[in-house]
Amino acid sequence: MLQVYLKELLELTRDKKTLIFTILLPTLIMPVIMFGFITLTTHIAKKAIDEDLSYALVGGEHYPELVTTLAKNNKLRKVVVPEGAGSDEAVRIVSEMINKDEIRFAIVVPKDTLSILKEGLSAELKMLYNDSATTSEIIFGRINKSIKALKTKERQKRFSQLGLTEAQGKSINNPVRLVKTSTAGERESFGEKIGGFLPYILILIGLSGAMYPAIDIGVGEKERGTLETLLLTPISRFQLVFAKFAVIFTTSFVSVFLSLISFALMTLVFGPAIMSGFGAESSEKVGELFEALSSISLTDILLMFLMLVPVAAIFASLLLSVSIYARTYKEAQNYMSPIMMITIFPLILPLLPGVKLDWVWASVPVTNVSLAIKEIFKGTIDMQILLVIFGSTTIIAGVLLAICNWWFQREQVLFRN
Amino acid sequence: MLEVKNLKKRFRLDNKTLRENKKKLVGHRDEREQGHWFNAVQDVSFSCEAGEVLGLLGPNGAGKTTSLRMLSTALQPTSGKIVINGEDVVATPLAMRKQIGFLSGTTSLYHRLTVRENVSYFGKLHGMSDSALKLAIDDVFELLDIHSFADKKADALSTGMKQRANIARTVIHQPEVIVLDEPTTGLDVISAKTILEFIRSYKGSNVPVIFSTHHLHEVEKLCDRVVLINQGVTQFNGSLEAFRQLDDSHNLYDIFVKLVDDKGGA
Numbered sequence: 229m230l231q232v233y234l235k236e237l238l239e240l241t242r243d244k245k246t247l248i249f250t251i252l253l254p255t256l257i258m259p260v261i262m263f264g265f266i267t268l269t270t271h272i273a274k275k276a277i278d279e280d281l282s283y284a285l286v287g288g289e290h291y292p293e294l295v296t297t298l299a300k301n302n303k304l305r306k307v308v309v310p311e312g313a314g315s316d317e318a319v320r321i322v323s324e325m326i327n328k329d330e331i332r333f334a335i336v337v338p339k340d341t342l343s344i345l346k347e348g349l350s351a352e353l354k355m356l357y358n359d360s361a362t363t364s365e366i367i368f369g370r371i372n373k374s375i376k377a378l379k380t381k382e383r384q385k386r387f388s389q390l391g392l393t394e395a396q397g398k399s400i401n402n403p404v405r406l407v408k409t410s411t412a413g414e415r416e417s418f419g420e421k422i423g424g425f426l427p428y429i430l431i432l433i434g435l436s437g438a439m440y441p442a443i444d445i446g447v448g449e450k451e452r453g454t455l456e457t458l459l460l461t462p463i464s465r466f467q468l469v470f471a472k473f474a475v476i477f478t479t480s481f482v483s484v485f486l487s488l489i490s491f492a493l494m495t496l497v498f499g500p501a502i503m504s505g506f507g508a509e510s511s512e513k514v515g516e517l518f519e520a521l522s523s524i525s526l527t528d529i530l531l532m533f534l535m536l537v538p539v540a541a542i543f544a545s546l547l548l549s550v551s552i553y554a555r556t557y558k559e560a561q562n563y564m565s566p567i568m569m570i571t572i573f574p575l576i577l578p579l580l581p582g583v584k585l586d587w588v589w590a591s592v593p594v595t596n597v598s599l600a601i602k603e604i605f606k607g608t609i610d611m612q613i614l615l616v617i618f619g620s621t622t623i624i625a626g627v628l629l630a631i632c633n634w635w636f637q638r639e640q641v642l643f644r645n
Numbered sequence: 646m647l648e649v650k651n652l653k654k655r656f657r658l659d660n661k662t663l664r665e666n667k668k669k670l671v672g673h674r675d676e677r678e679q680g681h682w683f684n685a686v687q688d689v690s691f692s693c694e695a696g697e698v699l700g701l702l703g704p705n706g707a708g709k710t711t712s713l714r715m716l717s718t719a720l721q722p723t724s725g726k727i728v729i730n731g732e733d734v735v736a737t738p739l740a741m742r743k744q745i746g747f748l749s750g751t752t753s754l755y756h757r758l759t760v761r762e763n764v765s766y767f768g769k770l771h772g773m774s775d776s777a778l779k780l781a782i783d784d785v786f787e788l789l790d791i792h793s794f795a796d797k798k799a800d801a802l803s804t805g806m807k808q809r810a811n812i813a814r815t816v817i818h819q820p821e822v823i824v825l826d827e828p829t830t831g832l833d834v835i836s837a838k839t840i841l842e843f844i845r846s847y848k849g850s851n852v853p854v855i856f857s858t859h860h861l862h863e864v865e866k867l868c869d870r871v872v873l874i875n876q877g878v879t880q881f882n883g884s885l886e887a888f889r890q891l892d893d894s895h896n897l898y899d900i901f902v903k904l905v906d907d908k909g910g911a
Contacts, residue, residue: 640657
């Protein structure tokens with residue numbers, strides 16, 4: 229049996245497709261794509277924060293203080309709108325300029341702005357920008373920030389007219405405030421937010437890492453004509469099944485293990501650099517995040533891996549059964565898509581609001597493992613439920629392996645061609 | 646010695662075949678189909694003594710490959726007996742596999758492994774020690790002229806080289822019976838000659854060799870015995886000389902066609 233296992237592994241390591249799907253994809257390609265995407269997004273966002281913005285002002289004469297405030301901002305470049313244009317015509321022109329990318333935004337000041345402010349009411353300045361641009365929210369934030377001093381000055385003026393201090397003035401809108409105070413620690417809170425994605429990614433990587441080897445050593449061997457020869461060796465069918473199962477299980481688990489290591493390394497190496505690009509505030513948040521993550525112990529990580537063991541065994545048994553049933557490589561590949569879809573559904577459930585690990589969800593295969601990993605990540609796992617999930621998932625894996633073995637004994641399956 | 650007695654094998658027809666059969670006219674259906682079943686092998690018996698080469702003949706679909714697969718333990722007979730040196734193959738297939746060397750018509754090598762790795766792998770699966778395996782590899786590679794490409798990966802080999810490597814893999818564990826299903830099909834003259842010479846080397850040894858073929862000149866050159874299977878039944882079982890005497894022409898081709906036509910095969 230060991231001979232079969234070692235030979236299958238040797239053959240797989242000599243296969244470029246296996247190396248790509250089992251090792252390169254989870255360890256290098258996926259993280260590189262992910263971090264590449266994050267880096268690109270960061271770069272675009274950083275550019276939107278730092279770039280000089282050209283803008284137009286329509287009706288600036290109705291609010292001279294605004295003109296002065298915007299002019300003081302050296303990152304803003306005012307573009308002059310053609311003179312003599314009426315208000316509506318000016319708005320049409322600047323809108324066109326925004327859509328043609330000649331300017332990034334425009335502010336339209338109504339005629340009665342000053343009189344409204346004098347009356348102590350809220351004046352409405354209209355900011356025109358192209359909402360379809362990915363960085364539009366960042367630009368809106370920058371402009372809002374640059375006129376913040378103007379707004380503060382106006383507010384303080386009104387408070388002093390009313391004889392109120394700054395604090396009293398601010399309390400007018402919120403005389404009674406309800407302040408949220410979470411009893412959850414940083415880790416639990418963070419785990420609740422992203423803990424559902426971790427098993428989703430890990431289990432799918434485990435599945436994709438098992439798929440190609442399962443096809444190759446099942447129907448691939450059937451199609452190449454080597455299976456019949458193997459069946460004629462003095463090794464029992466169960467030993468053959470178990471050796472093949474072990475190979476698929478190994479590749480599945482290696483994929484998960486390598487991807488986890490790779491993601492961890494990439495996060496440690498590139499994570500702080502990327503987040504610092506967003507400024508000091510983000511760097512501080514990254515610090516808090518790392519502090520939260522550092523409370524995940526080695527035991528927690530081992531528990532997560534332990535939960536993935538029976539899941540990888542389920543995939544290995546299922547995929548080997550399907551692969552050995554198929555007549556051709558193509559037929560096996562056709563069966564893989566529904567398996568992928570069926571697996572994704574129970575993995576999505578833990579991401580839904582309100583789905584928490586209890587005895588009901590603990591009875592749903594795959595979802596229970598996903599929820600258990602999330603709870604381990606949060607540091608709130610109930611060990612009793614964990615043991616039950618591990619036990620029940622192991623039993624399912626065992627039953628599937630027994631079915632696979634029965635499948636492998638049948639002439640109708642082995643010689644279906 | 647190998648003995649095959651009243652071998653039968655039937656397969657359950659799948660729904661697609663059953664649907665297609667319903668559309669066929671009664672006279673166009675294979676006589677071996679009965680309801681949901683197909684009697685691929687209905688009654689096959691023959692024997693082969695140690696040192697004899699037995700040629701298994703028959704038209705396509707006659708039941709040759711199914712019979713050989715039962716002989717090799719790949720398929721379990723529905724009924725009948727296969728005995729090698731007094732031991733029942735059907736009763737203890739796992740133990741008997743060490744005594745059988747089988748090359749099927751569709752067999753192949755692991756194309757990512759070298760010839761040496763392929764042959765070693767099967768030797769080890771048959772429980773051979775490293776030292777015994779090394780000696781056996783040297784011998785069989787010499788006999789089949791494999792040394793020049795022994796360390797090449799199987800996917801880089803020509804068809805003839807692959808088939809020689811396949812035969813090396815078949816006999817590496819020194820089986821007591823060798824079964825070859827159409828070993829020279831699709832090979833060039835030189836490769837076919839090497840393989841036929843290899844089969845000939847077993848003549849007079851302790852090992853019976855059964856090989857199926859469509860090339861009657863190979864039968865004429867090599868075989869001591871001839872078995873003709875048609876419609877899943879043994880139609881002829883005897884010496885090559887007795888087969889020749891079935892027709893005044895003594896021409897194997899004519900005899901084969903006459904026998905198959907009389908029975909309504911092919």
